[in-house]
Amino acid sequence: MELNFSNLIPQCTFNQLKQIHAFIITTSLLTNIQILSKFLRRSTEFGCMGYFNLIFSQMGHVFNTEIMLWNAMLRGYAFNGPFEKCIYMFDEMPRRGLKPDSYTYPYVLNSCVQMGFYGKGKSVHCQIIKSGFEFNFSVASSLFDMYLKMPVSYGVGFFNNARLSDALKVFDHMCTRPVEVWNRMIFEYVNVGEVNCARELFDNMLVRDVVSWNSMISGYSKVGKLANARDLFERMPEKNVVSWTAMVKAYANVGDLKTARKFFEKMPCRNLVSWNCMLSSYTQNEKYEEVLDLFAQMQSEGLSSDGFTFASVLTACANLGDLEFGKWVHYSMKDWSQLAVVVGTALIEMYARCGDIEKACTVFLKIGKKDVFCWNVMIKSLAVHGRTEDAIKIFFWMQKMGLNPNEFTYSSALFACSHGGFVEEGRRIFRSMDKEHGIRPKHEHFCCMIDLLSRNGQLEEAQLLLKEMPIEPDIAIWGALLGGCRVSSDLNLAEKVVERASELEASEPGVYILLSNIHASMGQWAEAQSAREKMEGRNMWKKAGSSSVA
Structure with a gap:
């Protein structure tokens, strides 16, 4: 009968296990440690710890003295949780006069890893050494796994790669x-x-x-x-x-x-990862035509694509302004909404950069779970297309949805305020950076804010903000302030700004062109010519404009 039960238990279903349980508690099998151990192990494999605990409660004194039954219980908690109960039982064993064996330690170490209790894991390691089980392969493997899963930051301050050093010691002592x-x-x-x-x-x-x-x-x-x-x-x-x-x-x-x-x-066999590797390499190196050619080849060979494929190709379409190819890629997706959010974001950027902002908005609304990057792209796209009010609404909507903006979100929102002339909204957004989200403004944030204030006749406030900056202003910030001087025709301030900007020894001719234009707008042609000559004297030249639109 014992042999039949031993063979039957590992194959039974949960309902059959309950029937066997009923038989065990009504017969002498309740004292058979081998059968009880197998029965307990099988019960843990269904992940039902409530039933698991019920079984233990019926074992009485038999359970308290048998290491096999304790190991079965530790195994259940190590595989199904709660992991802290596994550690608690391990600590309880010496009080019951039980000595851990080679089956005990792997379960405890696994629970320490799951809980992130690496200090406890190290103390267990000490016990393992004292008990002589460090040469057991299953114990050594669990120790090895624990040290490799230890966070890189753990042990920082003692020596570099502490976890790898400990893992190597375990590795060196492995018998197999x-x-x-x-x-x-x-x-x-x-x-x-x-x-x-x-x-x-x-x-x-x-x-x-x-x-x-x-x-x-x-x-x-x-x-x-x-x-x-x-x-x-x-x-x-x-x-x-x-x-x-x-x-x-x-x-x-x-x-x-x-x-x-x-x-x-030359590859004798290529898989999807190979194609994606080549596509992403072209994308990262801005070889966008090659991306489209390679994708067309991939399609001609009848290969399926995934989210990584589409993200690379859509990025290429966005940078080339190829709306038709982008649409073809979009329609070739069977169900893009089920792909990763990165694909939806790439679609938004493609449509926006190719000029179809309405389609970009439609795609944005269809994406279920949006990440911060997706919201950032939508805000910036709306701002670039002149829909600055919508961009700001999206910024505040994002926060209502429970997402925290990052520094790129603020750059996009302030860019929208600057181009839309929303001074009050810009002040509110700029103040909230550090106050509400602990994000310290960088050059681009100050530049947007100074540009916003300067464009809208708030030159004094712009100058005050510039003086309060904890970082040195760059050429872009001086240029933003100079743009405000042009709007208000403030020549005195403009001359001072150009003087300060020239101290940076930047190769950007924009400040001199702006100054020249300010003089010209006021009919001061000699001064305008002088500003141009200063620019040329510093070997600065205005590049001719170009367009990618045929």
């Missing part, structure tokens, strides 16, 4: 080290840029798999050591699609798109 453990240690070193430490481990490996090689190639790519990455790639006994994609990314990261494309074309 499968290739997966070696790979994880290499990956962690690569992840923090310690490629030399990773290479030392790699060279000491008796057995390597393709993951080992790929990790090292990615590591060298990350720190810009292309020759090392290329050497390993050429020596790999077996390459997969990840290996080839890593090389594409390595060359793209240093701007060598020609070589990156050669590797891409």
